[in-house]
Amino acid sequence: MTSTLPGRLSFGALPQFATLAAVLLANWLVFPDFFDLRLQDGRLFGSVIDVLNRGAPVAILALGMTLVIATKGVDLSVGAVMAICGAVAATMAAADYSLVAILAAALAVGALCGLWNGFLVAVLDIQPIIATLILMVTGRGIAQLVTEGQIVTFTHEGLIAVAGSSALGLPMPVVIALVLGLALAALVRLTALGLLIESIGVNRTASTYAGVDSRSVLLATYMISGLTAAVAGVIAASDIRGADANNAGLWLELDAILAVVVGGTSLFGGRFSILLSLVGALVIQAMNTGILLSGYPPELNLIVKAVVIAAILVLQSPAAGRLFGFLRRS
Amino acid sequence: MTSRNLPFFATLVVFVVAWALCAAQFPAMLSTRVAANLITDNAYLGVAAVGMTFVILSGGIDLSVGSVIAFTGVFLAVTVRAGLDPIAAILLVLVITTAFGAVMGAMIHYLETPAFIVTLAGMFFARGVCFLMTTDSIPIDHPTWDALLSVSWKIPTGGRLTLIAGIMIAATLVGIVLAHLTRFGTYVYALGGNRTSAELMGVPIARTTIAIYALSGALSGLAGLVFALYTSAGYSLAATGVELDTIAAVVIGGTLLTGGVGTVAGTFVGVMIQGLIQTYIIFDGTLSSWWTKIAVGGLLFVFILLQRVLVHLAGRSRDRLVPAT
Numbered sequence: 001m002t003s004t005l006p007g008r009l010s011f012g013a014l015p016q017f018a019t020l021a022a023v024l025l026a027n028w029l030v031f032p033d034f035f036d037l038r039l040q041d042g043r044l045f046g047s048v049i050d051v052l053n054r055g056a057p058v059a060i061l062a063l064g065m066t067l068v069i070a071t072k073g074v075d076l077s078v079g080a081v082m083a084i085c086g087a088v089a090a091t092m093a094a095a096d097y098s099l100v101a102i103l104a105a106a107l108a109v110g111a112l113c114g115l116w117n118g119f120l121v122a123v124l125d126i127q128p129i130i131a132t133l134i135l136m137v138t139g140r141g142i143a144q145l146v147t148e149g150q151i152v153t154f155t156h157e158g159l160i161a162v163a164g165s166s167a168l169g170l171p172m173p174v175v176i177a178l179v180l181g182l183a184l185a186a187l188v189r190l191t192a193l194g195l196l197i198e199s200i201g202v203n204r205t206a207s208t209y210a211g212v213d214s215r216s217v218l219l220a221t222y223m224i225s226g227l228t229a230a231v232a233g234v235i236a237a238s239d240i241r242g243a244d245a246n247n248a249g250l251w252l253e254l255d256a257i258l259a260v261v262v263g264g265t266s267l268f269g270g271r272f273s274i275l276l277s278l279v280g281a282l283v284i285q286a287m288n289t290g291i292l293l294s295g296y297p298p299e300l301n302l303i304v305k306a307v308v309i310a311a312i313l314v315l316q317s318p319a320a321g322r323l324f325g326f327l328r329r330s
Numbered sequence: 331m332t333s334r335n336l337p338f339f340a341t342l343v344v345f346v347v348a349w350a351l352c353a354a355q356f357p358a359m360l361s362t363r364v365a366a367n368l369i370t371d372n373a374y375l376g377v378a379a380v381g382m383t384f385v386i387l388s389g390g391i392d393l394s395v396g397s398v399i400a401f402t403g404v405f406l407a408v409t410v411r412a413g414l415d416p417i418a419a420i421l422l423v424l425v426i427t428t429a430f431g432a433v434m435g436a437m438i439h440y441l442e443t444p445a446f447i448v449t450l451a452g453m454f455f456a457r458g459v460c461f462l463m464t465t466d467s468i469p470i471d472h473p474t475w476d477a478l479l480s481v482s483w484k485i486p487t488g489g490r491l492t493l494i495a496g497i498m499i500a501a502t503l504v505g506i507v508l509a510h511l512t513r514f515g516t517y518v519y520a521l522g523g524n525r526t527s528a529e530l531m532g533v534p535i536a537r538t539t540i541a542i543y544a545l546s547g548a549l550s551g552l553a554g555l556v557f558a559l560y561t562s563a564g565y566s567l568a569a570t571g572v573e574l575d576t577i578a579a580v581v582i583g584g585t586l587l588t589g590g591v592g593t594v595a596g597t598f599v600g601v602m603i604q605g606l607i608q609t610y611i612i613f614d615g616t617l618s619s620w621w622t623k624i625a626v627g628g629l630l631f632v633f634i635l636l637q638r639v640l641v642h643l644a645g646r647s648r649d650r651l652v653p654a655t
Contacts, residue, residue: 074446124638129391129446130577130587134634137574138627144620245620254450267447299461299566306455310437313448317441 016264016279023286030294044169047289055285056173057082057232057249061256062263062277063177063184064114064225069260071221072201072269073121073128078229078256080139081113082249085233087146090154090243099158107230113139114226115219122218136253143245153242163238173235177278180231184224185274194272197221201269258305259284261312336640337584337633338596344629345603352606356613362489364609369491372605373498374399374557375575376598379583380505381549382576383597384542387509389522389589390445392546394434395553396572397456398427400565402554404460407468407564416474424551430456431547435540449543453573460566467565470558479559494556501552505594508545518542522589578630579604586637603629 027047028034037046061078068075085106092102113135120131154160167175188194199207200214208214232252237243263280265272284305291301314320353359369376378395385392402423409419430452437448481493509515517538520528529535553572558564583600585592607625611617 120634124635126634126638127587130581130634133574133577134627134631137578137630138624141620141623141627144618145624149618149620254454257447257450261447267444297462297465299458299465302454302458302461304458306451306458309447309451309454313437313441313443313451317443319441 016262016276016283019262020279020283020286023283023290027286027290027293030290034293039169042169043166043171047293049171049174051282051285051289052174053171054289055281056171056177057235058252058255058259058284059177059278059281060173060180060228060232060235061252062259062281063181063274064228065253065256065260066263066265066272066274066277067184067188067197067221068128068225069257069265069267070197070201070269070272071218072204073218073221074132074257075117075222075225075229076129076132076253077113077117077135077139078225078232079249079251079253080136080143081110081226081229082233082236082252083140083143083243083245084113084146085110085230086237086248087143087152087243087245089159089234090152090237091146093154093156093159094152096156099156102156102159103234106234107227110226110228110230110233111223112226113229114223117226118219118222121222122215140245143243143248147243147245149245151242151244155241159234159238160241161238163235173239176231176235180228181274181278188274193217193220198270198272201266201271255284256281258309261309261316266316337586337591337636338593338599340636341582341584341596341599341603341633345599345606348603348606348610352610352613359609359613362485362487366485366489366491366495368602368605368609369495369498370560371608372601373492373494374553374560374569375572375579375604376498376601377501377556378550378553378572379576379579379597379601380501380594381546381553382573382580383505383583383585383592383594384509384518385445385546386577386580386585386587387522387589387592388518388539388542389525390438390539390542391449391577392431392434392543392550393446393449393573394430394452394456395546395550395576396569397453397460398430398547398550399554399557399569399572400460400567401456402427402551403558403561403564403568404463404468404566405564406555406558407470408463410470410472410475411468416470416472416478420555423554424548427551427554428544428548431550432540432544434547435543438543439536439539457566463566464564465566467563469563471562475559475562479562494559497552497556501549502594502598505597509594514538514541519590522591524590575604575626578626581637582626582629582633584633586641587634588641 031047034047037044037048065075065078088109089102089106092105117132117135120126120134121128161172163173165172188197196212196217199210199212200217204214233249236248259280260277261267261280262283263273263276265277287304288301291304292298349359358364378399382392382395405423405426406416406419410416434448434452437443438445478493483491483496485491509518517528517533520531520533521535521538525535557569561568579600580597581587581600582603583592583596583598585596604626608622611619611621
């Protein structure tokens with residue numbers, strides 16, 4: 001049992017960091033200025049910063065998704081929840097509410113969406129992929145209701161600052177992603193929550209019999225996923241200074257799942273790493289940026305992602321595990 | 331057995347009641363023209379949903395449906411523009427999509443991975459190939475194509491059954507026969523009911539799994555052909571999210587998401603209910619189109635809830651039987 005944090009990072013994290021290094025190296029080869037940084041008005045600028053900034057929403061989604069996948073579930077609704085929360089934030093900003101009220105409302109809506117998903121999964125015992133599908137289908141309709149079918153734009157200084165300002169020289173979304181990641185990692189690893197999540201992922205029935213309150217843990221997990229989706233939705237709305245119910249967060253649920261899988265979290269539940277999911281999100285964004293920089297059509301992105309998933313599936317599969325075991329023995 | 335058929339009858343009742351309510355408000359809803367259009371407008375969804383029914387019956391899921399539909403349209407448009415005969419292009423693309431499905435089925439079986447992640451990769455891949463072929467919407471313009479479009483059967487009192495509506499009905503009928511009257515159908519139900527028992531009883535798991543996803547690929551390709559006939563164009567961004575509509579249709583049609591229970595006929599009614607909601611919103615004229623999504627989501631929730639209740643009741647009656655025997 002490798003339950004200590006340093007142990008996990010030093011041994012199991014090698015493939016993820018190697019992949020990230022390889023992708024960054026490839027970017028540097030096609031675009032020699034890739035690692036150039038310059039400081040202007042107390043802010044860093046450069047391709048690497050751009051990768052971090054663009055990758056922040058997926059990284060934040062991946063945080064919640066990691067915990068959900070660790071319980072052997074999946075949350076398909078995060079993109080739609082992003083759209084709902086972005087719509088709420090933008091509509092309130094257009095009506096000139098204070099920033100605190102806007103953030104509180106957006107987060108509350110996100111938590112409520114998560115609670116709904118958790119209720120379907122934990123209490124009604126519906127398979128996660130289908131339970132979250134309901135909100136994925138209806139979510140964009142609800143977001144359209146909130147914005148009354150329009151693309152709401154706003155000039156709210158406070159809300160624009162959420163994505164537009166910077167701290168410690170880094171763009172605000174990057175700081176938010178880092179702080180959330182560390183906070184969540186601390187929450188699950190310094191308390192028993194992480195262990196409970198893993199035990200539910202391995203065997204929910206057995207965990208329940210062993211005294212784990214799996215219902216509450218599942219509810220909490222899906223709520224965290226809803227909250228992270230709300231944060232990502234507010235950042236996305238702040239970034240474009242408006243809410244587009246049709247396109248905000250579109251397909252980001254798939255990128256978030258991919259980030260988690262690249263980060264080495266097992267799809268079979270029971271093994272996860274929050275910090276490696278952040279690395280996974282970076283790998284994906286660095287690939288996107290690399291394809292753009294190298295002048296290939298951005299459409300190639302999807303095929304590259306498909307090949308990456310397929311490669312990881314082959315490596316993760318029990319069949320490959322048996323093969324490796326066989327080779328090691330012989 | 332009655333509790334097994336209950337979801338299907340519930341769907342049928344919902345459909346009939348919904349249509350009656352619509353007809354009470356708009357008497358024109360009862361015309362055969364509206365009925366025929368209902369089938370024509372949802373033909374691509376219906377064809378894809380037949381394949382999805384088999385996948386879900388076996389306890390799996392196929393997220394690549396929408397992308398494969400788009401791929402088929404783009405492939406047809408590009409190859410026909412390049413001078414290939416439409417009939418040859420159609421046959422070629424059906425072979426490609428069938429093989430694509432078979433590969434996904436093989437990966438699911440031999441890598442022992444969840445179907446949703448394999449078909450997710452397939453979804454990315456097919457959509458990516460679309461984008462690589464073209465990002466434009468390409469019209470399909472060929473005498474043979476026009477000939478295919480002009481095929482239709484007149485129904486008395488003004489309705490017109492188009493070729494694509496015919497394809498959907500044919501696909502549903504073939505699906506019903508395949509599910510209930512062939513050995514393959516029995517294997518699918520057995521696999522979804524209990525994989526381990528099925529394997530012990532001698533069901534060829536590998537062959538059946540690959541065949542199920544190949545069938546879904548083939549029907550997605552056929553749905554793509556229907557969609558291309560419907561729009562007379564191939565567009566790489568077409569049919570996004572159709573996989574969700576098909577899953578919703580299958581579930582509303584009474585197929586149990588855990589596999590093993592359900593009917594192809596139910597799926598047909600599920601597709602018609604979704605089409606009816608859309609038609610009602612068009613007839614009404616004041617409601618916005620996003621109400622479709624909300625209504626479909628609401629129905630999805632109600633039917634999943636109904637399934638849970640039925641499964642729960644079935645489990646209770648089984649528990650009561652155990653001590654008695």
